[in-house]
Amino acid sequence: MRVVSRSLTIKQMATVSGLAVIVISIFIVIQLFHFVQQRRMDYATQMENIAHTVRKPLSEAVLKADIPQAERILASLKPAGILSRADVVLPNAFQALRSDFASEKAVPRLVARLFELPVQITVPLYSVDPPNPKPLAYLVLQADSWRVYQFILSALATMVTTYLLLALILSVAIGWCLNRLMVHPLRKIARELQALPTHAVAGHQLPMPPLHRDDELGMLVRSYNRNQQVLARLHADYGRQATHYPLSELPNRTLFLALLEQYLAGSSALAPFSVLVIRIDTLHDGGMMNDVQRDALLLTLVGRLRGTLDASTVLAQLNDTDFAVLARRAGTPFRAMQLARALQHLLSQPLPLEGIRLRPRASIGIAQRDGQSLSAEALLRRAISAMMSARHHNAQPILFFDPQLTERAQNRLNIEHSILTALEQEQFVLFLQPQTDMRDGALVGAEALLRMRLADGSYGLPDEFITNAEETSMMGELGRWVLEESCRLLAGWQARGITLPLSVNLSALQLRDTGMVGHLRELLQRHRIRPGQLILELTETAQVGEPQQALALLQEICDAGVAIALDDFGMGYANLHCLSQFKSLPISKLKMDRSFVAALPEDDSMVRIVAAIGHITGLSVIAEGVESAEQRDWLLARGITLAQGYFYAQPLSWQAFNLRYFPTRSDEEPA
Ligand code: C2E
Ligand code: CA
Ligand code: CA
Numbered sequence: 001m002r003v004v005s006r007s008l009t010i011k012q013m014a015t016v017s018g019l020a021v022i023v024i025s026i027f028i029v030i031q032l033f034h035f036v037q038q039r040r041m042d043y044a045t046q047m048e049n050i051a052h053t054v055r056k057p058l059s060e061a062v063l064k065a066d067i068p069q070a071e072r073i074l075a076s077l078k079p080a081g082i083l084s085r086a087d088v089v090l091p092n093a094f095q096a097l098r099s100d101f102a103s104e105k106a107v108p109r110l111v112a113r114l115f116e117l118p119v120q121i122t123v124p125l126y127s128v129d130p131p132n133p134k135p136l137a138y139l140v141l142q143a144d145s146w147r148v149y150q151f152i153l154s155a156l157a158t159m160v161t162t163y164l165l166l167a168l169i170l171s172v173a174i175g176w177c178l179n180r181l182m183v184h185p186l187r188k189i190a191r192e193l194q195a196l197p198t199h200a201v202a203g204h205q206l207p208m209p210p211l212h213r214d215d216e217l218g219m220l221v222r223s224y225n226r227n228q229q230v231l232a233r234l235h236a237d238y239g240r241q242a243t244h245y246p247l248s249e250l251p252n253r254t255l256f257l258a259l260l261e262q263y264l265a266g267s268s269a270l271a272p273f274s275v276l277v278i279r280i281d282t283l284h285d286g287g288m289m290n291d292v293q294r295d296a297l298l299l300t301l302v303g304r305l306r307g308t309l310d311a312s313t314v315l316a317q318l319n320d321t322d323f324a325v326l327a328r329r330a331g332t333p334f335r336a337m338q339l340a341r342a343l344q345h346l347l348s349q350p351l352p353l354e355g356i357r358l359r360p361r362a363s364i365g366i367a368q369r370d371g372q373s374l375s376a377e378a379l380l381r382r383a384i385s386a387m388m389s390a391r392h393h394n395a396q397p398i399l400f401f402d403p404q405l406t407e408r409a410q411n412r413l414n415i416e417h418s419i420l421t422a423l424e425q426e427q428f429v430l431f432l433q434p435q436t437d438m439r440d441g442a443l444v445g446a447e448a449l450l451r452m453r454l455a456d457g458s459y460g461l462p463d464e465f466i467t468n469a470e471e472t473s474m475m476g477e478l479g480r481w482v483l484e485e486s487c488r489l490l491a492g493w494q495a496r497g498i499t500l501p502l503s504v505n506l507s508a509l510q511l512r513d514t515g516m517v518g519h520l521r522e523l524l525q526r527h528r529i530r531p532g533q534l535i536l537e538l539t540e541t542a543q544v545g546e547p548q549q550a551l552a553l554l555q556e557i558c559d560a561g562v563a564i565a566l567d568d569f570g571m572g573y574a575n576l577h578c579l580s581q582f583k584s585l586p587i588s589k590l591k592m593d594r595s596f597v598a599a600l601p602e603d604d605s606m607v608r609i610v611a612a613i614g615h616i617t618g619l620s621v622i623a624e625g626v627e628s629a630e631q632r633d634w635l636l637a638r639g640i641t642l643a644q645g646y647f648y649a650q651p652l653s654w655q656a657f658n659l660r661y662f663p664t665r666s667d668e669e670p671a
Contacts, residue, residue, distance in 0.1 A: 004190075008183045013175045020167035028159045035155050036115050036148070043082060043119045043143040050080050051123040051139050059125040062088065062137050067097070074099045077141075084118070084144040088125070090137050107149045115152065119143040185209040185217055203232040230258065250302065256316035256324050260376035263326065264369070274336035275367045276325040277383040278305075279391060280347060282360035283321045297351065301360065304346050322387070324380065333368065333400060334471055337409035340364045340398045363391040367401045415465075416472040423481060427453040430485050431651035434661065435503070435622060435644045438632050443661050447503040447537070447644060448486050449651045450478075459653070470509050479510040483523060489654060490534060491527035498662060503535040503565060511538065512549075517556045524560060531561030535588060539567045565589035565622075570596055570610050589642075590614055594625030597645070600634045611638045 054073050061070040074086045078101045088097040107117055120142045124135035189206060196204060205225045212218045251259065260275070280301060283294065302315075305323065309315055314326040325343075330336040347362040365387025367379050374382075382401035390399040400406040422428055428450060435445035450466075451459040469475040486504045493500060510516050524534070536557060554564060569590040590613065596606040607623075614621035623635050626645030635643065652660065 008186070009175065009179050012178055012183075013171060016171045016174055017167070020171055024163045024167055028156070028163060031159060032152070032156060033115075036152055039148060039151055040116070040119050043148070044121055046080075046082060047119075047121045047141040047143060048123070050077060050083070051121065051141055055123060055125060055139070056128065058088070058139060059127060059136060062096075062125055063127050070097055071099065077101075082143055082147065083141055084146075085140075085142040087140040087142075088137050089122075089140055091135060096137060101144075105146045107145045111149055111152065112145065115148070117148055118145040119148070182217070185212060189221070202228075204228055230254070250323075251314070251316040253316065253318045253324075256314065256318070256326070257376045257380060259314055259316075260326055260379065263328070264374075264376055264379075272331040273369055274325075274327045274330035274339070275369075275379045275383045276327060276330075276336070276340055276343070277318070277365045277367075277380070277387040278323045278325065278343065278347070279321050279363045279387050280323070280360050281321060281363070281391070282358060297358070297360075300351060301347060304349075305343065308342055308346055322384070324383070330368075332471065333366075333405040333409040334412040336366050336368060336400075337398065337406075337413060340366060341413075344397060362397065363387055364398045365390055365401065366398070366405075368405065412468060412472055415468045416474050419469055419472070419474040419478060422452055423477065428478075428481060428485075429453070429459060429653065430482065430489065431459065431653055432489075432502075432657040433644055433651040434649050434657070435642060436648045437641055438626075438636055438643050439641055441648075443500065444642060445501045445503060445535070446657065447651075448482065448489070448505070450482060450505075451651070466507065470507055475507050475509045476513055479507050479513075479516075480519060483520060486534065487523045487527045487529055490529050494528070494530065494533070496662075499530075499533070500661075501533055501535055501563070503537050505567065506536045506538055508539065511553060517553065517560065520557065520562065521560050524562070529561075532563055534561075535563045535565050537565045537567040537591065563588040565591055567591045568593045568624075569621075570606055587619060590617075590619050590621045591644075592621055592623045592640070597623050597625045597631055597635070598627075600631045604634065604638070607635065607638055607640070611640055615639065 054077065058070060058073050061067075061073060070088060074088070074097060077083055077086050078099075083101050085101065086099050087095055090096050111117065120140060123139045123141070125137045125139055126132060126134075127136050188209070192206065205228060206221045208221055209217060212221075263273075283298060283301075289297065302317075302323075305315055305325075309325065309327075310329075312328045316324045316326075318324050325339075327336065327339055330339050344362050344364055347360055349359075351358045351360065365383045365385065367374075367382035367386060369379060386399045386401040390397050393399060396406070398406075400409065429452075430448040431451045432446040432448060434443050435447065436442065437444050449461070451461055452465070454460050466475075469478055482504060486502055490502050493502075523529075538554075557564065564587050566587060566589070569592055571593045590610065592607070592610045596610065600607060610621055613619075620642060621640050622642035622644060623631075623640050624644050626632055626635065626643040626647045628647055631645075632643065632647060635641075649660075
């Protein structure tokens with residue numbers, strides 16, 4: 001193992017010192033400029049005072065042109081000490097007199113430039129008698145730059161030494177504190193871990209360094225200890241399951257729980273998913289199989305399970321006979337049941353195993369997180385408990401923890417099954433309900449409504465049938481059948497010269513089916529349906545969701561010559577928004593929801609709103625569910641002229657419809 005080649009102490013000292021040097025340098029430069037500036041100002045003031053003491057006699061001497069007297073006066077300034085030169089300059093800039101006091105030693109040019117040396121002042125000399133406002137001459141005094149330079153050097157030296165000393169003391173102090181606080185405990189931990197013999201690694205725990213419970217070091221130690229515990233548990237499980245764990249190479253119970261916990265923590269706000277527990281009792285048939293056979297059986301079954309599960313699903317082995325599945329995609333009871341059935345079917349396929357023929361039996365328990373917050377342990381426990389019930393339930397090898405869910409999933413499966421057989425046995429038919437102009441009772445259209453042949457021979461649509469079908473995979477197929485049948489009926493009318501438009505309901509699911517438009521075009525072409533004859537009714541909820549995608553699809557539908565009506569208009573919350581988006585599309589009708597008509601005459605607010613929307617958008621409004629003459633009159637009074645409802649007719653079979661509305665023509669079903 002690598003030893004420490006550059007200790008944290010050294011690194012941290014180097015950083016602190018480097019930083020200190022930079023800061024101190026900046027500090028010194030600023031302070032030096034400040035001091036020198038002050039010194040310059042002092043000199044200027046002193047020279048100003050000196051000049052004033054000699055101004056008067058000097059002016060007189062200059063006025064009298066008494067050069068020796070003026071020179072004497074200038075020379076008398078020398079003892080002041082700070083001066084290096086004193087000149088008298090005439091207004092025309094001629095130098096009249098000059099006296100040098102010190103043979104000025106040269107100051108380095110850079111220093112002179114930086115600090116603007118030498119310091120000079122100029123004082124005007126006036127004549128007093130006779131008085132004259134124009135100066136006679138100027139007295140120019142210059143300070144000794146060498147003195148200033150000496151001052152700069154000494155100030156710099158003092159500052160550098162003091163500050164560096166300060167920095168050194170601070171660095172050492174900070175270094176010592178950090179060392180005590182961090183490096184020491186870290187070093188202790190590192191040494192302990194380094195000295196750990198291999199056999200003691202598993203389950204090793206670090207002591208909590210005193211005074212560090214509440215800081216990052218404490219967190220480090222706690223995390224390490226927790227990870228060690230998880231590893232130790234895994235290790236123990238490994239040991240216990242040593243006979244088969246390496247064989248199936250699946251995560252064990254502990255790891256599964258850890259993965260589940262992780263998923264629970266990460267998955268978006270209570271998104272539903274399922275946990276399945278599968279028991280294969282065959283794996284436990286004491287005495288029937290030898291170890292080799294049991295291993296072979298296990299490998300085959302695990303292979304089968306893995307083959308059906310996709311990458312988003314986690315498969316784990318809990319013990320000799322039990323497996324757990326985390327199915328993220330199984331969000332509804334129906335999907336979970338579908339998955340469980342698929343797994344069960346697969347597991348129970350006969351296995352030719354070296355001499356014995358086996359048909360393994362699997363019991364499956366399902367727990368769902370459906371809007372409730374459960375821990376990983378709780379979920380797994382529920383799935384196991386459901387599995388145990390399923391084991392003792394001969395008729396029902398798949399059970400949910402929540403018995404209601406079993407029932408619901410079972411219902412859906414029954415519906416799926418019944419739709420499939422009804423399609424196969426041609427038990428579906430379309431009934432037609434007329435759409436009428438209320439002003440004169442003229443027939444203006446018809447809506448095709450799905451009906452199924454019921455056990456008693458009558459035709460009907462069980463409650464929630466469409467909703468349930470949408471939750472299974474059957475709605476797509478059923479929707480295709482409805483479209484095909486509608487086109488066939490329309491073609492039958494067209495052949496007889498009838499041009500009544502037919503409205504057909506489109507489920508939200510079909511709107512998301514990418515193959516739908518292609519299928520529709522093919523049908524229109526095959527039956528030579530004229531543009532405008534077919535109207536698709538969309539419920540508003542179908543449009544909400546992916547507006548852009550839905551809009552593009554609607555445009556394609558329109559381009560194919562099919563008109564669109566908005567069904568149950570007024571119930572969705574997105575009406576007006578949708579309407580503004582659909583401006584460009586040839587929507588032919590708004591179908592006012594039945595409930596608004598039912599509220600008449602007590603509450604006509606929605607009827608009035610929908611009528612107004614129709615008026616503003618220029619779309620015709622058709623009222624659904626008109627059951628009485630009174631309702632008809634109210635609607636007519638509000639400008640709504642089209643209606644569909646029991647007042648005019650119930651949905652009728654093809655034959656009954658034709659017999660009633662087109663009696664002069666043949667009422668045979670189209671070929
Ligand atoms: P919807 O599209 O609003 O269809 C109108 C429903 O109102 C029909 O019920 C019809 O029988 C009923 N109805 C008509 N006049 C009156 C009336 O005066 N009073 C009352 N109380 N009810 C009246 P139905 O046939 O049971 O259909 C129910 C829903 O099932 C439909 O509502 C539609 O959303 C859906 N559906 C029916 N057939 C199909 C289909 O072929 N495909 C799709 N995707 N959905 C369909
Ligand atoms: Ca409808
Ligand atoms: Ca409707």
